[in-house]
Amino acid sequence: MLLADFLRFTYGSLKAHRLRTVLTALGIAVGIAAVILLTSIGEGLHRFVVAEFTQFGTNLISVTPGRIQTHGASLGAVNTVRPLSVEDALALKRAPYVQVSDPVVQGNADVKYFGRSRRVTLYGVGPDFSEALKMRVASGEFLPQEDPRSARAFAVLGSKVAREFFGGENPLGSRIRVGGERYRVIGVMQSKGQVLGFDLDDTVFIPVVRALEMFNRESLMEIHVTYEPTAPLAEVEQGIKRILIARHGAEDFTVTPQQKMLEVFGTVLDAITFAVAAIGGISLVVGGVGILTILTIAVAERTSEIGLLRAVGATQRRILLLFLGEAALLAAIGGTAGLLLGWAVALALELALPALPVHTPWSYALLAELVAVAVGLAAGVLPARRAAHLDPLEALRSE
Amino acid sequence: MRLSDLLNFAWQVVRGSPGRTFLILLAMGIGVAAVVAVTSLGEGARLYVVNQFGSLGTNLIIVLPGRSETAGAMPGVLVGKTPRDLVLEDALALKRSHAVRRIAPLIVGAGDVRVGARRRETPVLGSTADFIEIRRMELAQGRFLPEGDPRQSLPVCVIGTRVAAELFGTRQVLGEWLRIGDRRFRIIGVLAKQGESLGFNTDEIVIVPLAAAQALFNTESLFRVLVEAKSREQIRYAKEDVEEIIRLRHEGERDVTVITQDAVLATFDRILRALTLAVGGIAAISLAVAGILIMNVMLIAVTQRRREIGLLKALGATSRQIRLAFLTEAVLLAMGGAGVGLVVGQLARNVALQLYPAIPFQAPWWALLAAPATAVITAALFTVVPARRAARLDPVQALSRR
Numbered sequence: 001m002l003l004a005d006f007l008r009f010t011y012g013s014l015k016a017h018r019l020r021t022v023l024t025a026l027g028i029a030v031g032i033a034a035v036i037l038l039t040s041i042g043e044g045l046h047r048f049v050v051a052e053f054t055q056f057g058t059n060l061i062s063v064t065p066g067r068i069q070t071h072g073a074s075l076g077a078v079n080t081v082r083p084l085s086v087e088d089a090l091a092l093k094r095a096p097y098v099q100v101s102d103p104v105v106q107g108n109a110d111v112k113y114f115g116r117s118r119r120v121t122l123y124g125v126g127p128d129f130s131e132a133l134k135m136r137v138a139s140g141e142f143l144p145q146e147d148p149r150s151a152r153a154f155a156v157l158g159s160k161v162a163r164e165f166f167g168g169e170n171p172l173g174s175r176i177r178v179g180g181e182r183y184r185v186i187g188v189m190q191s192k193g194q195v196l197g198f199d200l201d202d203t204v205f206i207p208v209v210r211a212l213e214m215f216n217r218e219s220l221m222e223i224h225v226t227y228e229p230t231a232p233l234a235e236v237e238q239g240i241k242r243i244l245i246a247r248h249g250a251e252d253f254t255v256t257p258q259q260k261m262l263e264v265f266g267t268v269l270d271a272i273t274f275a276v277a278a279i280g281g282i283s284l285v286v287g288g289v290g291i292l293t294i295l296t297i298a299v300a301e302r303t304s305e306i307g308l309l310r311a312v313g314a315t316q317r318r319i320l321l322l323f324l325g326e327a328a329l330l331a332a333i334g335g336t337a338g339l340l341l342g343w344a345v346a347l348a349l350e351l352a353l354p355a356l357p358v359h360t361p362w363s364y365a366l367l368a369e370l371v372a373v374a375v376g377l378a379a380g381v382l383p384a385r386r387a388a389h390l391d392p393l394e395a396l397r398s399e
Numbered sequence: 400m401r402l403s404d405l406l407n408f409a410w411q412v413v414r415g416s417p418g419r420t421f422l423i424l425l426a427m428g429i430g431v432a433a434v435v436a437v438t439s440l441g442e443g444a445r446l447y448v449v450n451q452f453g454s455l456g457t458n459l460i461i462v463l464p465g466r467s468e469t470a471g472a473m474p475g476v477l478v479g480k481t482p483r484d485l486v487l488e489d490a491l492a493l494k495r496s497h498a499v500r501r502i503a504p505l506i507v508g509a510g511d512v513r514v515g516a517r518r519r520e521t522p523v524l525g526s527t528a529d530f531i532e533i534r535r536m537e538l539a540q541g542r543f544l545p546e547g548d549p550r551q552s553l554p555v556c557v558i559g560t561r562v563a564a565e566l567f568g569t570r571q572v573l574g575e576w577l578r579i580g581d582r583r584f585r586i587i588g589v590l591a592k593q594g595e596s597l598g599f600n601t602d603e604i605v606i607v608p609l610a611a612a613q614a615l616f617n618t619e620s621l622f623r624v625l626v627e628a629k630s631r632e633q634i635r636y637a638k639e640d641v642e643e644i645i646r647l648r649h650e651g652e653r654d655v656t657v658i659t660q661d662a663v664l665a666t667f668d669r670i671l672r673a674l675t676l677a678v679g680g681i682a683a684i685s686l687a688v689a690g691i692l693i694m695n696v697m698l699i700a701v702t703q704r705r706r707e708i709g710l711l712k713a714l715g716a717t718s719r720q721i722r723l724a725f726l727t728e729a730v731l732l733a734m735g736g737a738g739v740g741l742v743v744g745q746l747a748r749n750v751a752l753q754l755y756p757a758i759p760f761q762a763p764w765w766a767l768l769a770a771p772a773t774a775v776i777t778a779a780l781f782t783v784v785p786a787r788r789a790a791r792l793d794p795v796q797a798l799s800r801r
Contacts, residue, residue: 023695027688034684066509067520079508079616081523081580108465108481110654119466119654179482214482217618252511252520279678282433283685286426290692293422297699 031284032338042273083219124211140187151207307395331376427736435744441675484620525612709797733778
């Protein structure tokens with residue numbers, strides 16, 4: 001039997017029962033479409049989270065006081081007996097490969113301007129904050145490069161705060177009151193939008209020592225360190241730890257590279273995507289049962305045909321391959337249809353809900369098609385074996 | 400045609416091709432079992448979270464410093480500081496409200512705890528005697544922080560079981576001294592083992608009097624104030640009172656966030672319910688696939704049973720009766736599959752319960768009803784086309800053609 005004959009035979013038997021073929025393939029198609037759609041949403045979400053994080057740069061390391069983590073946040077940032085100081089942040093500038101090191105303390109304060117008042121997120125930061133987090137200044141400048149231990153009372157506004165207070169006016173040079181103290185506005189940040197539910201535009205940035213004074217605390221919440229992107233991460237971490245241990249006498253701080261956090265998020269999101277896709281994949285299994293049922297019926301119907309084939313010299317192997325081929329082809333057709341269906345729905349979703357991140361990687365499409373064919377083959381094994389093991393004499397007589 | 404005849408007709412078919420019947424039952428069963436198992440997981444997670452929240456205390460109101468103009472960030476994310484602290488006097492003033500039963504101010508922080516040469520870093524909580532009542536925690540040994548003026552700093556502490564085991568091994572811990580930072584505390588109680596609860600392990604904490612924590616962390620500002628309302632109905636009034644009292648104390652400024660346990664709980668409840676519904680829906684897609692399979696098999700059956708149908712019609716069966724016969728068959732198959740699926744789903748739930756006894760896996764009642772109902776309805780819907788095709792057969796042609 002030539003390959004061409006093989007294909008023609010399979011095609012013929014699929015075409016003879018067109019409705020049956022369509023329905024069986026539809027079963028697989030629905031399953032594949034569900035899996036493709038769900039993994040697309042999962043992958044879109046993954047990319048969304050990665051994008052949210054990497055907009056602050058990927059070569060970022062965060063140093064927090066204390067070694068206990070609860071709810072993913074450092075408990076030491078709230079209160080600690082082993083504080084991180086501004087001097088620690090300055091010392092970290094000497095660590096190998098380090099580009100900038102910037103102290104951060106964050107809080108909530110009332111900002112007043114001409115009788116108007118607003119509660120904002122207040123960041124006490126060093127002059128390198130905008131560089132460390134890759135945030136740009138829209139007008140004016142960021143906090144000036146001066147000794148962070150004796151910084152002047154300058155403030156930089158987030159874009160939303162600037163808009164709420166000043167509207168169309170130029171805020172540069174104005175005096176505002178932050179938590180009761182007077183600050184001169186020297187810059188306005190570019191809009192950054194919401195990042196993971198946190199509005200970065202409703203913020204005011206002031207020098208870190210002034211914020212520590214205002215909040216009456218001695219410990220920083222975090223030190224942002226950036227390193228040369230080509231530097232080996234392990235060595236950078238080592239360098240930071242060596243300096244801080246020398247200053248504190250023990251390892252009473254946590255060093256979290258941005259990349260580690262991304263990995264953790266990635267693993268969690270991948271696990272969720274996989275679980276949801278697996279639930280969607282149950283329909284694929286049911287589709288496989290469909291192929292199994294239809295092929296079992298087909299073998300029963302075509303007993304005499306099989307007998308004839310065997311009588312004219314087709315081997316058992318050949319019969320087996322014929323039916324397996326039919327199953328695989330059915331599944332492949334269904335898989336392709338499902339792929340198109342899932343992709344179309346994903347596109348429609350993207351158009352209808354631009355907020356929902358959807359992304360279908362090509363590798364998934366290929367994988368889905370392979371899975372469909374595999375399901376088809378697995379479902380075809382039993383009926384194909386039954387067909388191959390038919391006794392040709394008995395089979396011919398069944399007519 | 401009587402009902403028993405209908406059932407008999409369908410039963411003949413079902414028994415006539417057991418392999419086919421088995422496969423259809425399998426397909427339907429997988430679908431129903433998937434829906435039941437998946438919703439069990441979701442519902443289990445929901446009940447778990449609800450129980451965990453409930454065990455935090457009852458009629459709880461939480462006051463945290465700071466307020467954000469733009470909603471969005473969860474209040475729990477706000478670990479930031481404020482220029483005007485929430486202080487002990489604010490907390491004590493809350494007792495003036497008639498709707499408040501008791502309050503517990505709270506300071507948390509990381510402290511390194513040392514006993515001799517052993518040291519470990521643990522969360523340190525500073526609070527008052529009412530804390531244990533509000534949080535519904537229990538003691539294994541000794542007693543909790545003493546009543547009395549919360550402004551007074553006594554050098555005593557209560558520790559979690561894990562801390563006790565790691566610092567003292569099997570030694571008796573009551574009456575021993577330990578060091579946190581540069582201060583010494585005498586252990587007067589050990590908390591009962593409770594384990595992880597919402598990401599916070601109470602076995603690993605050390606509780607000291609509020610004034611001691613203030614000195615330890617060199618801060619006046621409270622992290623939270625826990626307030627217990629007198630009853631469920633009083634929560635609303637208690638919340639209003641808390642807001643008003645603090646506003647008056649803070650020179651008319653609203654600079655705290657007050658959240659009620661019920662509100663947080665309701666949010667979680669809603670999210671987890673929606674999630675369960677969503678995964679249940681995804682699993683239910685497989686029921687549609689099983690429906691397609693039933694349609695396919697029924698179509699084949701119509702072709703194979705032309706003569707039988709022709710004979711029935713020749714004997715006077717109406718189109719309606721033929722349709723009914725096929726529908727009966729499909730519904731019977733679906734019900735059988737649903738039954739199998741329910742059993743398998745419950746088995747899966749039992750296995751999950753064995754593996755994770757802490758989480759109360761349980762299929763929600765709506766899933767137990769909806770899964771079989773969906774199975775039967777899809778089966779009936781997908782049989783409409785084959786049944787009509789059978790009913791439309793011309794008896795003469797059906798009988799004459801071989």
